Amino acid sequence: MIGLPVGVTACLFDLDGVLTSTATLHRIAWKQTFDEFLAGATEGERGPFSDHDYNAYVDGRPRADGVRTFLASRAIRLPEGEPDDAPDAATINGVGNRKNEALLRLIDERGIQPYPGSVAYLEAARAAGKRIGVVTSSANGEHVLAVAGLTPFVEARIDGVTIVEQRLRGKPAPDSFLAGARALGVAPGAAAVFEDALSGVEAGRAGGFGYVVGVNRADQAEQLREHGADIVVDDLADLLDGAK
Template identity: 85%
Template sequence: MIGLPDGVTACLFDLDGVLTSTATLHQIAWKQTFDEFLAHRSDGDRSPFTPHDYAAYVDGRPRADGVRTFLASRGIRLPEGDADDSPDAETTNGVGNRKNDALLRLIEEKGVQPYSGSVAYLEAARAAGLSIGVVTSSANGEHVLEVAGLTPFVQVRVDGLTIVEQRLRGKPAPDSFLAGARALGVAPGEAAVFEDALSGVEAGRAGGFGYVVGVDRADQADQLLERGADVVVDDLADLLNGAK
């Protein structure tokens, strides 16, 4: 009993906030980066980065998209730069790389913890014979899965590096989830998407997936349902207990 409709044969999991608690580290790293950046600006709205900003502009999106979208909300526009820009560069990619450096330091300091309910669900899904993929906007997906001890569960990984290499649109576009389904050899209607980000739930709905599970880690159950989740749970273990 894994709480999915008949006909679903594959699971596509977001990583940060769904399988691991690293969404909290991402939020801390974004706040550190943006608050420092804004403090040195003379233009735009320079008020501190908030949890609302994280949910509305950054969560679930590829790194450069998050920088671009948040700064646009503050009336600030930067040159794009290049993916290998120095973290000190005043470019979209430079600010994104600054955030990534902050995140890697936090992972080194605090480690990565998988949610116990998510591990239980992965075990149940594997035992039921479902295919398992991870779809994350993070370029650190491989590292986070390895540190969390989740690599053995995952047959396919689509991450931020894949998004760049394949020129996929980031969430809320469905491209990365569709790439995950293709890699597993299933049609979108045969796959369930598991997401905690509003943009990720939108992507699952836009892609025509068979079931979209919203994971409410940030007290936004109503918004997850509004964006297209078929069901919202506090923890993936809730699905094992019969929630549908």
């Protein structure tokens, strides 16, 4: 058994922080990018980017949304620019592309490891006949899944590229998870959402999904519950029969 209510036939997993440890790399890349940007800023608050900033303004959101939301919290405004802006451009998209360059360097240097408990859960979910999809705000979703060796588990992938192509609202709006349910051919009420980000569990609750699992990777169990998680676990293996 995999710890899901009767009637839930599909699982929609966030990627970074739920299936793989890449959330740590995202956090490092965001801090490098924003600390460098803030050091040269001429307006707004210029204190360093913090863990609170990551959890409140960036985690789980599409890249441009994260830049926009964080800078707004510091009273800094930039023009939107274009998706292909150079990483040194003083635009929302430019800052986001700078972060992506930093992230890809970190992936090359450190590699990507899936959480063993998450792999065990994926194996159990597949054996139980559950449909499996990945819903991530990252535009690097396909690459991360491949490097982590998780592609064979995934029937449908909604990622940052899909979000732009289909003009979906990013988390905490439920649009990307709803697209994941459509891609698997199931109603939201028949799908479970697995998320480590506050914006992600909020999206799962807003979309009317059958079960929302909060994965507590950042010591924020109570906040995950407050934002809509039905259950909070430290690792997906905790949901499996026989877990201690």
